[in-house]
Each structure stands twice: as C-alpha cells, then as structure tokens.
Amino acid sequence: MLEDFTQFHDADHKIKLVDEDDRRSEGRASGRKLGFDLPLVSIIITNYNYGRFLIEAVDSALAQTYPRIECIIVDDASTDESEVILATIRRRNPQVEIISHRANQGQTAAFGTGFAASSGEYVVFLDADDILLPTFVETHIFVHFSLRTAVGFTSSDMLQSTKGGVVRTSWIAFGDFIASGRGLRKERLRPFGLSSGLWPFEEAPLNDIESRIHFIDAHDWENWVSAPTSGNCFRRDALTLFLGGRTSMDMRFHGDTYLNKGVRLVSGVALIDAPLTIYRIHGGNGYAGHAELCGVHSADPMKAFKAEYAAWRAVVDRLIDEGDALAARLGSDRYVSALLCLQKSYAVHPDFQQYESLARYIETRLAARAEAMRLCLGADGFEELSRRIRRARKGQIASKRRAPRPWTRPIAEFCLTFGRLLSLPELIKLGDQLWHF
Structure with missing residues (x-):
C-alpha cells in the first residue's frame, strides 16, 4: 500500500492531493466512537520565499488521514509572492494559523516560533517545498503507539521529486542503514491493537511493522542517517529539551540537523522503512542539488560537513x-x-x-x-x-x-545478516558493536 505512488500523478505529471472535503467523507477512519482522544499532531510549515509551493504543502497537511491535526505556517519574512499566497490560504483555510516574522531570522528561529504557538503532543516540521503523503501522520503515530521504547522521534524514508515526477523512492544514508540490518529490535515492538477502541482505522498502516522499524539508541554516536526536516515526527516533550528556554539559538540554518542530533542523543529514534514524504528538488534547495545517484554527491559536501559541525x-x-x-x-x-x-x-x-x-x-x-x-x-x-x-x-x-580495521565491517555484516535471519538478538547486538569498532 505504501509503495503505490501512481495516485500522486495526473496526466500532466503533477502531484495530486486528496481534497479536504473528500478526506472527511471518504477517509480511512471507521467512525468508531473513541474512549479517549487521539493525540493532537501539530504540522508546522516553515516558509521563506517558497510561495509557489506553499498551497501544495498546506493541502498535504490538511489531507492527512489522521483525524486530529493542527496546521501552523511560519513565514520568515519572505520577499516573493508568499504574502499573496498566504492571503489565499487564510481565506480558503481559516483553521490554519499563520505567523509572519517581521525580519528574516532563519530556519531554527522559525521552528521555535511555530513550536511555541503549537499545542500538539507530536510535532512535524514541514518545509514549504515538501509534501506529506496522506498516511504520513497516521503511520508515524501508529509506530509511536507500537513502541515499547519511547523514542524522541520517528523518521520515515522520502521520495525525491524533480519537475513534478518522482525520481527516487529512498534516501541513501537512510536506506544504507536499513539495508545493513542494524537496529532491528523486534522485542521492542508490540503492534498497536486495532481493537483497542482508541485507534479509529479498520486496518494498520504497516502490517509488517517488525521488519520495518530500526532503532538508533540514545547515546549512540551514529552519523546522521535519519530523514531531513519533513520526514520526522517528534514527541513534544523531547523537543522542549532543545527548543525554548534561556538559550537563544543563533544558528540560522541546519535546524533539522540540530534537532535530529540532539533529540536522538538523549531519547533515540525509530526509523520507518517506508517513504511517506515527497522531497521536492527544484534548484533552490538549501541542501540537495539533484536526486541522489550512487557515487555522486547530490549536494556540496562542504555544505553538508559544515551543517554537521x-x-x-x-x-x-x-x-x-x-x-x-x-x-x-x-x-x-x-x-x-x-x-x-x-x-x-x-x-x-x-x-x-x-x-x-x-x-x-x-x-x-x-x-x-x-x-x-x-x-x-x-x-x-x-x-x-x-x-x-x-x-x-x-x-x-x-x-x-590509528589505521582503520578493514576486517570489522565484513564480520559485522555477517553477524547482522545471520542474527536477523535466525532471530538471534545477541548476534545482532554484536554486529552493531563491531560496526562501530
């Protein structure tokens, strides 16, 4: 179900999104009365001079199959047509809160502004040039509910789109980690029961969750492998550790790298092996210059290194x-x-x-x-x-x-592969340790 992307293309190869009214009448929710409310999810759209993409980003947030969404737009003093587009959104979607910075402050400050205005127990930061697929929030919340280890955020794979068409269906660093077999912890998963009376859908978004979820534990110094901004769903209480407070954030850019590193450091992350976001590559991205190709840098390596630094x-x-x-x-x-x-x-x-x-x-x-x-x-x-x-x-x-140890990676891969095939958690753990040796 999650790999069928044909529904997002029309005859002109443009991305189609579900209409808000259609979602309410024909969504996946069963209509069952809930004993308790599902958590509110705040989708915070940060925009700077991406007015031409903004309506599609908002529509994708409002087209979520998950029933409890609040949408907030933070415009970071755009100088393009964003003001006109925001007026249209305000008229068409009065439930969307719009906050405008008087002066440009950068991505990290925009995150902080949106976070302070939000109230959801879970938070998604959506870049205005990206698009969430309709089951993004539903899948992330289902995974959070199915985890025995309460991680700080979940991170799902991303499609890469150029000129209105999907070129790639995976993020290389993300995919390499999944393919290595590291982080599989079936004992930490208990698929959330559909008969609980809380979950409003007739079926699970991931029927094979045990093989789709990979963990990176807290205090693990693995390099950044999770998705960029729009692929992540954070626990609110994890974000409070790194946003707000007395410290003023003077880092204008790389806010997603900062939050991913910080939250993962203290609370860990669960990777979802399913593409749930469209990352649009249009020539003006802050990071990628073109869709990824093995052996070829998709972005200026120095820019990526400086972001990590x-x-x-x-x-x-x-x-x-x-x-x-x-x-x-x-x-x-x-x-x-x-x-x-x-x-x-x-x-x-x-x-x-x-x-x-x-x-x-x-x-x-x-x-x-x-x-x-x-x-x-x-x-x-x-x-x-x-x-x-x-x-x-x-x-x-x-x-x-010290000279590198070339023998460790093959042994680590051997342990990970056979540990996974034979369901031997100790062998998998050994493989994890050897990978970092």
Missing part, C-alpha cells in the same frame, strides 16, 4: 548552557553520558581551518561554565565529568590516527 556545536552549547535544567530532567548519569557521547562522536565530524577545532570544544565550554556546572553536578561530579571528557578526547584523537 554547526549542529554538533549547537547541541553541546544547549547541553552546557541549560545544564542545570537538563541534568535535572535527564538525571546526572544520563546527562554526563550524553556529553561523553558527544565528545566521542566529534571524531566523525571534520575540523575546518577557519573554525575552532571540535577536539577541545566541550572542555572549553565546561571551563567557561564551571561555576554553574559545579552547582549543577556538585564539585566531585564536575571534576569527574571533566576528567572523563579529557580522557575521551585523547582516546578519540588516538583513534583518528
């Missing part, structure tokens, strides 16, 4: 600047583990001559906030954290210099 630093800043509040919410042990994980993970991010090296960045920030951190963790706890951070840095510098 900026997001890593922003997560460090957030954890340290909000150290007292976050240590209280996470617990001191998990808070310390998160900082240690970041120190270990810097090895996968490049250093740039024009920017401060990441190697000592956490130590520098801890020293600058030493007094506050001692109050937060206690004098002994702070000294222990500082000692472990220094030791982790030295270990990672040594590992960067």
Whole structure:
C-alpha cells in the first residue's frame, strides 16, 4: 500500500492531493466512537520565499488521514509572492494559523516560533517545498503507539521529486542503514491493537511493522542517517529539551540537523522503512542539488560537513548552557553520558581551518561554565565529568590516527545478516558493536 505512488500523478505529471472535503467523507477512519482522544499532531510549515509551493504543502497537511491535526505556517519574512499566497490560504483555510516574522531570522528561529504557538503532543516540521503523503501522520503515530521504547522521534524514508515526477523512492544514508540490518529490535515492538477502541482505522498502516522499524539508541554516536526536516515526527516533550528556554539559538540554518542530533542523543529514534514524504528538488534547495545517484554527491559536501559541525556545536552549547535544567530532567548519569557521547562522536565530524577545532570544544565550554556546572553536578561530579571528557578526547584523537580495521565491517555484516535471519538478538547486538569498532 505504501509503495503505490501512481495516485500522486495526473496526466500532466503533477502531484495530486486528496481534497479536504473528500478526506472527511471518504477517509480511512471507521467512525468508531473513541474512549479517549487521539493525540493532537501539530504540522508546522516553515516558509521563506517558497510561495509557489506553499498551497501544495498546506493541502498535504490538511489531507492527512489522521483525524486530529493542527496546521501552523511560519513565514520568515519572505520577499516573493508568499504574502499573496498566504492571503489565499487564510481565506480558503481559516483553521490554519499563520505567523509572519517581521525580519528574516532563519530556519531554527522559525521552528521555535511555530513550536511555541503549537499545542500538539507530536510535532512535524514541514518545509514549504515538501509534501506529506496522506498516511504520513497516521503511520508515524501508529509506530509511536507500537513502541515499547519511547523514542524522541520517528523518521520515515522520502521520495525525491524533480519537475513534478518522482525520481527516487529512498534516501541513501537512510536506506544504507536499513539495508545493513542494524537496529532491528523486534522485542521492542508490540503492534498497536486495532481493537483497542482508541485507534479509529479498520486496518494498520504497516502490517509488517517488525521488519520495518530500526532503532538508533540514545547515546549512540551514529552519523546522521535519519530523514531531513519533513520526514520526522517528534514527541513534544523531547523537543522542549532543545527548543525554548534561556538559550537563544543563533544558528540560522541546519535546524533539522540540530534537532535530529540532539533529540536522538538523549531519547533515540525509530526509523520507518517506508517513504511517506515527497522531497521536492527544484534548484533552490538549501541542501540537495539533484536526486541522489550512487557515487555522486547530490549536494556540496562542504555544505553538508559544515551543517554537521554547526549542529554538533549547537547541541553541546544547549547541553552546557541549560545544564542545570537538563541534568535535572535527564538525571546526572544520563546527562554526563550524553556529553561523553558527544565528545566521542566529534571524531566523525571534520575540523575546518577557519573554525575552532571540535577536539577541545566541550572542555572549553565546561571551563567557561564551571561555576554553574559545579552547582549543577556538585564539585566531585564536575571534576569527574571533566576528567572523563579529557580522557575521551585523547582516546578519540588516538583513534583518528590509528589505521582503520578493514576486517570489522565484513564480520559485522555477517553477524547482522545471520542474527536477523535466525532471530538471534545477541548476534545482532554484536554486529552493531563491531560496526562501530
């Protein structure tokens, strides 16, 4: 069902979306009376000079089969035809809340504005040039309900579209992780019961959920493999750890990388092996320049590296600047583990001559906030954290210099493949560990 994309093309190869009135009368919901309300899902559309795509993005949000949606548009002081388009949306869809920045502030600030105005227990950030397929929210909420491990967000695969047609049906980094067999944890899944009286649909959006869901655990420093902005559905309480508060976010771009890294670090992520979003490539994207092709960069590699660098630093800043509040919410042990994980993970991010090296960045920030951190963790706890951070840095510098171990990946793939075939979780876990060795 999820792989049938023909319904999204008409004779002129333009994407067709379900009309709002048709959705209400012919949707998948069974009409059964619910004992409790389903959670509200906030779809926050961020727009800067994408007026030509905005109506399709809004229509895709309102065409969701899931019955409890709020839609908020944040316009970041666009200078194109967006103002006229927003007036049309306001007239046609008065239920859509529209917020306009007086001055351009960047993607991360737009996320924060929309988040502050929203009230959903789950939050989706939709780039204005992308489109959600009709079962996006239904599938993500079904997966959240089916997880024994309450992850910070779920991330689904994406279609890549150019000139109104779908070119690719998978994101390479996402697909490579799925194909490796890593992260399969059947014991963490319990498909949500359709007969519970809560779920309003007659059938599940994923009948084979055990083979479709892959986990990346909290405190895992795996490189970014989850989908870009529009492929993710966050728990609200996970986002509160990284948006709002006393720290002002001065990172204008790469907000999706920042949130993906930060939320995954503390709460983990579940990947959904199903494409549920259309990522539109139109020549003016912030990242991709063309649909992915194996062996060919789809974006400027330096731009991608700098996004990783900026997001890593922003997560460090957030954890340290909000150290007292976050240590209280996470617990001191998990808070310390998160900082240690970041120190270990810097090895996968490049250093740039024009920017401060990441190697000592956490130590520098801890020293600058030493007094506050001692109050937060206690004098002994702070000294222990500082000692472990220094030791982790030295270990990672040594590992960067060490010759690679080419034998580990084949053995890891062997363990993962046969562990999956024979349903041996310990063998799969060994494969996971060898992959990072």
